[in-house]
Amino acid sequence: MAIAIAVVVLLVATVLFHVLSPWNLTPLASNWGAIDATINLTFWVTGLVLIAVNLFMAWCIVRYRYDENRRALYEPEDKKLEAWLVGLSTLGIAALLVPGLMIWNNFVHVPEEAHEIEVVGSQWHWYFRYPGEDGVFGRSDPRLISDDNPLGLDPNDPAGQDDIIVMTPRGYLPVDRPVKLNLRSRDVLHNFKVANFRAKMDMLPGQVSYFWITPTRIGEYDLVCAQLCGIGHFAMRGSVHVVSEEDFEAWLARQPTFAELNGQREPDLAAGQRHYANCIACHGNEGQGNQLLNSPAIAGMEAWYTKRQLAYFREGIRGAHPDDEYGRQMVPFATLVADPQTERDLAAYIEQMPPVSVEQTITGNARSGERLYRTCGACHGRDGEGIFGTKAPRLAGLDDWYQKRQLQHFQSGVRGGHPDDHYGPQMRDMSKILVNDEAIRNVIAYINTLTGHEQSRALPELAGRND
Numbered sequence: 002m003a004i005a006i007a008v009v010v011l012l013v014a015t016v017l018f019h020v021l022s023p024w025n026l027t028p029l030a031s032n033w034g035a036i037d038a039t040i041n042l043t044f045w046v047t048g049l050v051l052i053a054v055n056l057f058m059a060w061c062i063v064r065y066r067y068d069e070n071r072r073a074l075y076e077p078e079d080k081k082l083e084a085w086l087v088g089l090s091t092l093g094i095a096a097l098l099v100p101g102l103m104i105w106n107n108f109v110h111v112p113e114e115a116h117e118i119e120v121v122g123s124q125w126h127w128y129f130r131y132p133g134e135d136g137v138f139g140r141s142d143p144r145l146i147s148d149d150n151p152l153g154l155d156p157n158d159p160a161g162q163d164d165i166i167v168m169t170p171r172g173y174l175p176v177d178r179p180v181k182l183n184l185r186s187r188d189v190l191h192n193f194k195v196a197n198f199r200a201k202m203d204m205l206p207g208q209v210s211y212f213w214i215t216p217t218r219i220g221e222y223d224l225v226c227a228q229l230c231g232i233g234h235f236a237m238r239g240s241v242h243v244v245s246e247e248d249f250e251a252w253l254a255r256q257p258t259f260a261e262l263n264g265q266r267e268p269d270l271a272a273g274q275r276h277y278a279n280c281i282a283c284h285g286n287e288g289q290g291n292q293l294l295n296s297p298a299i300a301g302m303e304a305w306y307t308k309r310q311l312a313y314f315r316e317g318i319r320g321a322h323p324d325d326e327y328g329r330q331m332v333p334f335a336t337l338v339a340d341p342q343t344e345r346d347l348a349a350y351i352e353q354m355p356p357v358s359v360e361q362t363i364t365g366n367a368r369s370g371e372r373l374y375r376t377c378g379a380c381h382g383r384d385g386e387g388i389f390g391t392k393a394p395r396l397a398g399l400d401d402w403y404q405k406r407q408l409q410h411f412q413s414g415v416r417g418g419h420p421d422d423h424y425g426p427q428m429r430d431m432s433k434i435l436v437n438d439e440a441i442r443n444v445i446a447y448i449n450t451l452t453g454h455e456q457s458r459a460l461p462e463l464a465g466r467n468d
């Protein structure tokens with residue numbers, strides 16, 4: 002009897018939990034209300050079966066409980082009962098599958114008036130591409146992928162010249178206009194998922210998968226990867242902004258085209274050197290840094306990383322936290338070099354400065370640090386060389402005291418906590434694997450032994466595998 006009561010109590014609790022739970026679906030922001038309908042239908046079908054089976058079980062426990070004077074009857078065949086069971090389960094399973102198949106059919110049949118965008122997944126980032134004025138995507142080939150051409154566009158294809166590539170994991174869509182999303186992957190299996198759109202799909206290397214949606218609600222929606230795609234999977238986040246038609250056109254007009262990106266003149270190192278005069282007071286004339294002024298060595302720093310940091314300082318994404326007294330010092334100097342050409346020349350000049358040897362100020366157990374570093378190496382490179390593909394900068398040759406401060410700042414959210422920071426949050430999560438001061442010292446002691454010689458090795462290899 003007690004067991005029968007327990008079964009019924011559990012059943013009631015389960016049903017109540019479902020009905021009263023505060024964890025509902027996120028607000029729907031696309032035309033795929035039909036997906037919600039199937040989710041609800043699935044709940045009804047499985048819910049009714051759950052209730053029926055549990056009540057039947059409780060009833061059996063009571064009705065057929067032990068009785069000395071009763072014998073069980075062996076009755077293996079009951080054609081009538083079996084016909085009922087087979088019939089009912091067929092009906093239930095069909096109710097689960099048929100609506101899904103019908104909706105799937107719609108999901109992959111793109112309406113003619115839809116415009117197109119491309120989303121590319123990469124460990125652990127998102128890129129967006131828009132076809133530009135001609136409405137046609139240029140040809141792409143994984144063999145052409147490089148630091149300057151992360152999506153591997155063919156520079157000789159006329160259709161690709163006006164394509165717009167968005168390097169930050171932030172895509173824009175106009176509201177109320179159907180859009181076809183073409184999905185590609187640069188490396189491994191990823192999955193594009195925006196919960197509010199009720200739409201997701203795998204992205205496979207070497208293939209273009211697609212579906213369509215009509216965004217129906219203006220807002221900013223989280224984009225996550227829904228396939229376990231390696232060590233940084235959980236950090237593969239982005240956002241999709243649904244905006245009005247005018248805002249979309251205005252945003253699109255601000256983005257440089259592929260031809261514009263390609264046609265930029267070679268950086269002028271002499272001009273870069275002149276602009277660097279602004280930085281010497283703190284970072285030194287050879288970019289060797291100055292610990293007394295809390296300024297790290299920057300000689301040889303990758304141009305893409307320097308540009309991102311300068312932009313972050315300028316936009317208040319880095320150096321704006323009230324506790325970031327060192328980052329704050331950079332803000333006026335980053336603003337000083339805001340002109341895009343100035344910034345490019347300066348970043349190129351810093352990149353070609355010969356590396357300096359930095360003094361080691363932190364001791365720790367490099368052997369335990371090595372174990373910790375295995376995770377870090379997935380993004381920063383086995384030799385601390387930095388990998389453009391993962392957006393993680395070189396660590397070899399970076400001042401150890403500066404690294405320590407950055408790791409502590411990531412941990413406390415002084416760095417990487419700004420809502421518009423799409424790269425810092427990865428490090429915030431990662432810095433938490435360093436559970437105490439000793440772990441920080443150990444991993445830094447190991448990074449101190451790295452040479453950074455395997456320059457951006459990972460990318461061409463990945464490209465080759467895509468063929």
Ligand SMILES: [Cu+2]
Nearest residue numbers: 191226230237
């Ligand atoms: Cu992924």
